[in-house]
Each structure stands twice: as structure tokens, then as C-alpha cells.
Amino acid sequence: MLEMDSVSESGDDPWIRLEPLNNTHLPGKATPSCEVLVDGSPKMTANGVHDIEDRILRITGYYGYNPGYSSHRREEGSESHTETPCSEASGESRFNQTCANTALKVLGGLLMVLCVSSSWVGTTQVVKLTFQSFSCPFFISWFSSNWNILIFPIYYSGHVVTTGDKQTPRQKFRECSRLFGEDGMTLKLFVKRTAPFSILWTLTNYLYLLALKKLTATDVSALYCCHKAFVFLLSWIVLKDRFMGVRIVAAIMAITGIVMMAYADGFHGDSFVGVALAVGSASTSALYKVLFKMFIGSANLGEVAHFLSTMGFFNLIFISCVPLILYFTRVEHIGSLSSLPWGYLCGLAGLWLVFNILVHVGVVLTYPILISIGTLLSVPGNAAVDVLKHEVIFSVVRLTATCIICLGFLLLLLPEEWDAVTLRFLATIADKKTEEHGEELTESSIQTRSRSRANGTVSIPLA
Numbered sequence: 001m002l003e004m005d006s007v008s009e010s011g012d013d014p015w016i017r018l019e020p021l022n023n024t025h026l027p028g029k030a031t032p033s034c035e036v037l038v039d040g041s042p043k044m045t046a047n048g049v050h051d052i053e054d055r056i057l058r059i060t061g062y063y064g065y066n067p068g069y070s071s072h073r074r075e076e077g078s079e080s081h082t083e084t085p086c087s088e089a090s091g092e093s094r095f096n097q098t099c100a101n102t103a104l105k106v107l108g109g110l111l112m113v114l115c116v117s118s119s120w121v122g123t124t125q126v127v128k129l130t131f132q133s134f135s136c137p138f139f140i141s142w143f144s145s146n147w148n149i150l151i152f153p154i155y156y157s158g159h160v161v162t163t164g165d166k167q168t169p170r171q172k173f174r175e176c177s178r179l180f181g182e183d184g185m186t187l188k189l190f191v192k193r194t195a196p197f198s199i200l201w202t203l204t205n206y207l208y209l210l211a212l213k214k215l216t217a218t219d220v221s222a223l224y225c226c227h228k229a230f231v232f233l234l235s236w237i238v239l240k241d242r243f244m245g246v247r248i249v250a251a252i253m254a255i256t257g258i259v260m261m262a263y264a265d266g267f268h269g270d271s272f273v274g275v276a277l278a279v280g281s282a283s284t285s286a287l288y289k290v291l292f293k294m295f296i297g298s299a300n301l302g303e304v305a306h307f308l309s310t311m312g313f314f315n316l317i318f319i320s321c322v323p324l325i326l327y328f329t330r331v332e333h334i335g336s337l338s339s340l341p342w343g344y345l346c347g348l349a350g351l352w353l354v355f356n357i358l359v360h361v362g363v364v365l366t367y368p369i370l371i372s373i374g375t376l377l378s379v380p381g382n383a384a385v386d387v388l389k390h391e392v393i394f395s396v397v398r399l400t401a402t403c404i405i406c407l408g409f410l411l412l413l414l415p416e417e418w419d420a421v422t423l424r425f426l427a428t429i430a431d432k433k434t435e436e437h438g439e440e441l442t443e444s445s446i447q448t449r450s451r452s453r454a455n456g457t458v459s460i461p462l463a
Helices: 052-061 071-080 084-131 139-164 169-180 187-214 215-225 227-239 246-265 267-294 299-317 321-328 342-365 368-376 378-388 396-412 417-454
Strands: 016-018 032-037
Touching: 084 187, 084 215, 084 342, 084 368, 084 378, 139 169, 139 187, 139 299, 139 321, 139 342, 169 187, 169 299, 187 215, 187 267, 187 299, 187 321, 215 246, 215 267, 215 378, 227 246, 227 267, 227 417, 246 267, 246 396, 299 342, 342 368, 368 378, 368 396, 378 396
Parallel strands: none
Antiparallel strands: none
């Protein structure tokens, strides 16, 4: 029974209050009350319906309907989001800027990969050419290491040009010498910190050059890539780095490639000695990197340039006696200074210097993994030169060993969280497929509803 309470006799619009009968509600159920105001804004009723428009939308099954979000609420919402275009524009500009920076970094990294691989291939091939007229590997290693003195002046020049810093070279040198301690570099620290690294640096280069006298450039560059596996093993044992099964597999693959490379000529002759020398070079390189991480830790570009130049000074001052000893003992016959192939020597030293600069600068400017890939690409680069210029014929065993070592090197480049990243990537793909399937179902339901309305059928959803 509906009961009209009163009607306004003034000029105002009438309002009607609708109340249900008190004796018709069910026990335990809340009976909804409905209040409709013709003049004012609609009030929320107990069943969540705002006004007649909301009720019509609910009954007709309007797609995307939510109770309380009628045209009134949409108008209010449109007024409250007047500044969204500006925020969206600023967010889009930031996104575009991030994408541009990432693209530039990747392009710079690809260019760096090409430069690193080219400089390392050029260094190896020039060494082979130098040995044709001058077979003194230690003198070549010592002469090339002296050029490291130029690394800090080159860094300082680039730093001044790019940043406009007005620090003098002496002030910048003292600032970067904090790598040796808070008090800077003293004579004791100079010898204590530089001597072991300089010796390992010289041994790495010397053994690499000796291996090039016994093997092809392709074999030596492939065996040298095993240093990545040795770094992992030493870091796991000495530095207690995280254990990763995939890197253990990569290390086993590297060792397998080494054994196959030694077996290629039957474990005898120059081949076996060359493999041993190349593996020794990779081992000393790995020891150098692990000790640097242990005693010095992380360093910025200026500190690394300072350290390499310091090693160049140590090589010039303290290791210069070794070439003299080898000369007087007739182990290496240098001859007169005018007879030396200065063109090859300077070209070799310059390429080696460029390689060292690119490796250390590239780690800062781009992704470190790209620098490692550049070193790996020296293997096919040297193989192409050996086949086209030196007409080298590779055996199946050597090719298989080279491929196994390169594959192990690539496995070592996987990040520590590669398994979690892979799982997240697969989960993202699965979610996208689920969303696409849901959108297809939604589109099919819309088409079904539109066809039913066209036929005069009204779908009433269950409450």
C-alpha cells in the first residue's frame, strides 16, 4: 500500500516519499526503502541504485555498467580530470626520452663491440706479421705495456673536453690516486699495489705472444676466451661468489674445448705447447681480475686510468731490466735499434692501447656484456683472416673445440638471476595470451547482446 504524506502547496516542486508496508517484509531480511526526489540530486538507496537511469541500465543489462556510475557521476568525473592531458603528455615525454637514451646506449654499445673486436683482431694479426721479421715476444710485450702510461693523459684530455673541469692534471691525478688509500699514492703503496698486477699483466701478454708462435691466431683467441670460466671458478673459490649450475657447465665446456684442442695433433709437438701457453695466459688474466676485485674493488673510470698508467710506469722502471737480461743471455736477439721494425711495433702497441682503452671505457659508457661479446667476436674475425689471407685449413676437431669454448663463453655471460627473469618473461607472455582470449570473449558477448537487442530481446542479468 502506497501512502502520500503531503504535497507542497507553495511554488516549489513536489516531492513524494514511498514507504513499503510494515507487515509485508520477510523475517530476517532487510526491506529496502526507496526515496525519489524530483528536484534534488538522487540519493543512494539500499540496493545500491542511484536513480531511475541507473535502474534502467541495470535492468537492460548495459555492458560495462557499475551501480552508481550514471551520467551524473560521469559528468562529475569529467570535471575532476581536467588536468590529465598535461600529466599524460609529461609521462609520454619522459617515456620517449628514456627510450631514446636506451636506443643511443645500445647503438653505442654495438659500435663499441665492432671497435673492440676489430682492435683485438688487428693486434693479434699484427703480432703474427711482426714475428716474421722480429721474434722477440718479451721485448714486444714490454714495449707495448709502456704505452699504458698514455692512458691517464688521454682520460684527462677527454674529461676536460666533455665536462669543462678546470682541475690541473696534478690535482686530478691526486684525486684519482685515492684508489690506493686515503693518503694517496706513496712509494710503498706504489710498489705494494702495482707490482703484483704489473707482473701478472706482463705474464699474460708474454704467454699470449708465445702461444701465437705455436698456434694460429684463431686457436689462441679461442683458448684465451677460457679466462671467463677461470674467473668464475676463482671467484667461487676465493671470493665466495654465488654458485650457478649453468656456469659450472660452461666451465666444463671450456675445459673440454681445451682438451680437444690439445688432442687435435696428438698431445705432442708445438700444438700441445701452444695450447698450454694460451691456457696459461688465460689463467694469469683471470687471476689478475680476481685479485683486482679482491684488493681494489670497484673503481671509476679516472681511477682505472690512473691505475693502468701507474702500471705502465712500473713496467718502464722495474721490468726494463728483463729485456736487457734476455738480450745479454742471447735468449732474445734484438739487434741494433735501426734494424727494429718500428712500424710494426708502434702499430701493435697502438692497437693494444686502443683495445685496453675501449674495454675500460666501454664498461662505463655501455653494457659490460657487449664488451665481452666484442672479445668473443675476435674468434670468427681471426678465423676469417686466417682462411682468406693465410689459407689455413681447420680440422674438424679444432672447429668443434672452438665452437664448444665459444658456447661456454656465452653461457658465462648469463646474469645471476637469469632463471627468475626467464620465468617472469614466460609468465608475462602467458598473461598476455590470457588477456587476448578474454578480450575475444568480451567482443563476442557484445556482438551477441547487440544482435539480441536488434531482435527485440532484452537480457536481464541476475542480481
